[in-house]
Amino acid sequence: MVSINNTMGNLSDFNRNGVASIRLAEANLYSDLNLAMPIHPNRKDIIPLTDLAAIKQAVKNLVLTNTGEKLFRADIGGNITELLFENYSNYQAIDIIFAIKDVLTNYEPRIKNIKVQVTPTTDKNAIAVTIGYTINNIEEKFDLQFALNRIR
Numbered sequence: 001m002v003s004i005n006n007t008m009g010n011l012s013d014f015n016r017n018g019v020a021s022i023r024l025a026e027a028n029l030y031s032d033l034n035l036a037m038p039i040h041p042n043r044k045d046i047i048p049l050t051d052l053a054a055i056k057q058a059v060k061n062l063v064l065t066n067t068g069e070k071l072f073r074a075d076i077g078g079n080i081t082e083l084l085f086e087n088y089s090n091y092q093a094i095d096i097i098f099a100i101k102d103v104l105t106n107y108e109p110r111i112k113n114i115k116v117q118v119t120p121t122t123d124k125n126a127i128a129v130t131i132g133y134t135i136n137n138i139e140e141k142f143d144l145q146f147a148l149n150r151i152r
Contacts (some may be wrong), residue, residue, distance in 0.1 A: 055110055055135060056144055061128070062103050078103035084127065084150045093118045093127075096148075100131065111135055125150060 034057075040047050048054075067077035078099045086092050097116045104114050115132040126147040134141055 003077075031057065039099050052142070053133070055108075056142070059104060059108060059131060059133070059144055060146060062107055063131070076103070076107055080148060081151075084148055088120045088122075088127070093120075096127065096129075104131070104133070109136075110113070113141075121147070 034046060034048055039045070055113060062076070063078050063080060066079050066081055068074045077126065079084050080099055081113045083092055083096050096118050100116045101114050104111065111133040113132075114133045117130045117132075119128045120126075121128050121132075124147070126149045128145065128147050131144045132141055133144075
């Protein structure tokens with residue numbers, strides 16, 4: 001059995017030396033439906049996201065969800081898109097940061113130490129968002145970067 005020499009946690013996707021433990025690789029601590037819906041070539045089934053990728057997708061989905069979009073959970077959402085139709089200012093950046101931190105703090109219990117940075121990209125009419133966080137029981141920082149665009 002191959003093992004990981006890491007004291008930071010035991011997520012199967014977190015491989016400090018590039019070698020996964022067989023026990024941890026089979027555990028799949030977190031899993032989620034992959035929204036890209038890739039099909040496994042042999043099993044002919046959808047390949048799920050596991051562990052770090054599942055958390056990353058959940059964080060991005062929470063940020064991009066507006067209040068009222070989820071059936072039976074109308075309270076979930078950050079309403080970030082309504083902030084994109086205002087002229088960009090420092091006040092708008094602060095509102096976006098607080099909205100992202102609020103939705104992640106309230107609805108994603110697997111992460112902590114959330115830090116958000118927003119940067120306008122005027123040439124693309126978008127706002128670049130970088131979300132830094134640590135996953136519970138792991139001391140390493142993870143970053144998620146994506147762009148917020150207005151859809152007309």
